[in-house]
Amino acid sequence: MSVADRVSIPLTGNPVDPLADRLRAAMAAARVSFTWFGSRKSLTAEQQSQAADTFDAEKEFLSARKKLIDTTHPAMKAVTALRGQIVQYWRRVSLPFPEPGIRLIRRADIAAFNVQLTSLKGELGETVEQLEESYAELKRSARQRLGRLFNASDYPVTLRGMFDVNWDWPSIDPPHYLQQLSPDLFQQxxxxxxxxxxxxxxxxxxxxxxxxxxxxxxxxxxxxxxxxxxxxxxxxxxxxxxxxxxxxxxxxxxxxxxxxxxxxxxxxxxxxxxxxxxxxxxxxxxxxxxxxxxxxxxxxxxxxxxxxxxxxxxxxx
The missing domain is CATH 1.20.1270 (Substrate Binding Domain Of Dnak; Chain:A; Domain 2)
Structure with missing residues (x-):
């Protein structure tokens, strides 16, 4: 059964809210998630102690991070911009829902949404390939700028697979099996x-x-x-x-x-x-x-x- 054809479980025994029922019947839950390489990393305990000594401060009261990659590099900016484009599109075709990471999309729009996200995912992959071509340059620049804070182990061998987008259609209805196992819990x-x-x-x-x-x-x-x-x-x-x-x-x-x-x-x-x-x-x-x-x-x-x-x-x- 496709998401668009999924049948909502009747919420029997609850106060009638026609608008909520209409919304529930017309919408599906959509969740978009990203895999994203972090461009910043906290300093190690030793590095934080060294930084604290520089400012004559106690390290427990000092928080510091280092930038692993120059986020102003054109190739990196292109990847970041595409993520923003994906989020913007997702928000434009959906309504908010009071659960983190979930928004509501019209069931009639699911096919178009899937086509568009598939296209954007492919475009993201191409943009990451372009970033990969500049990866060695970015690491050399980071080594020069970070000095003793540079640590080669902070960097993956490749950026392929480090930036990605996926989406799914989580069910937000009560699970069917609760109706038999625990009617009271099902009603809750x-x-x-x-x-x-x-x-x-x-x-x-x-x-x-x-x-x-x-x-x-x-x-x-x-x-x-x-x-x-x-x-x-x-x-x-x-x-x-x-x-x-x-x-x-x-x-x-x-x-x-x-x-x-x-x-x-x-x-x-x-x-x-x-x-x-x-x-x-x-x-x-x-x-x-x-x-x-x-x-x-x-x-x-x-x-x-x-x-x-x-x-x-x-x-x-």
Whole structure:
């Protein structure tokens, strides 16, 4: 049975939370993990004592590490950047979940996710090969820079296999066998799972609130005011990132906050058909868009202030 076809165990006997049930039925747990060679290492006890003597300090109150590889080297920066790209993609297509290392992805998106991660894994392998070509150079540089702190045993023979990414689909449902072995414990696990999905809804809502507010604040700040009598410069990404948020919100929104949905729709209408260059060329349009988005931002700020003092506003079901 594929992950997309996996059937969730009914959480019988628990208070009904339609949104949590809908989220649980539509999503699968995705876990992305990295194998990563550490570029820094703590000093040995002897080295730490020597460092403490240099500063006339007690070694128990001194913490020091050495950098094994120059992380500013282009080949190393390329590997690090690819890891960031993988994490960014994973976060962009998923929702947070209150268990470390796990996020929720739409079951309908699993195939595309697997294809993209497979492609990025291959690209990471190619980038590590390029880093491997510079490995001898990096070690020579480290030997020169670290002096007596250099230790050849800190370095693997090769960097192949030292940088990798893997992903899996852990089950977050109560194990089937508990239902027969211990009905009470099974019920406790059902309650825990449902609470996790209820919390996941709140985490998703919070993430959408914060990202939307940040994007609005940045765009309106760039659209308002002048610098030396000229309109402020803004990148195309200020608009493009907001439009990308609209698409992601539409895809991943769980319907937990009707007011937020209305504000997102309102902002979407404001910038519909408005390109970055048009905003640069038409000062009147620029001021109009900035004013309307500022109104959305004001209402959003009020909702964000009010959120800690209320329960989730759930749409009638």
């Amino acid at each position: 696990e059902c309650t825990r799972v449902q609470a996790r999905f209820t919390e996941a809804i709140q985490l998703a809502e919070q993430a959408f609130f914060e990202e939307f507010a940040k994007l609005l604040e940045h765009l309106t700040e760039r659209l308002t005011g002048d610098v030396d009598g000229k309109p402020k410069v803004f990148r195309d990404s200020a608009i493009e990132n907001l439009r990308e948020f609209f698409q992601r919100f539409q895809s991943l929104n769980v319907g937990s906050h009707q007011q937020l949905e209305e504000l997102v729709s309102q902002a979407q209408r404001i910038v519909r058909g408005v390109g970055p260059q048009k905003l640069r060329d038409d000062r009147g349009l620029r001021q109009e868009v900035a004013s309307q988005l500022s109104g959305v931002q004001s209402v959003l700020d009020g909702l964000m202030v009010d959120r800690p003092r209320r329960n989730l506003v759930r749409r009638p079901h």
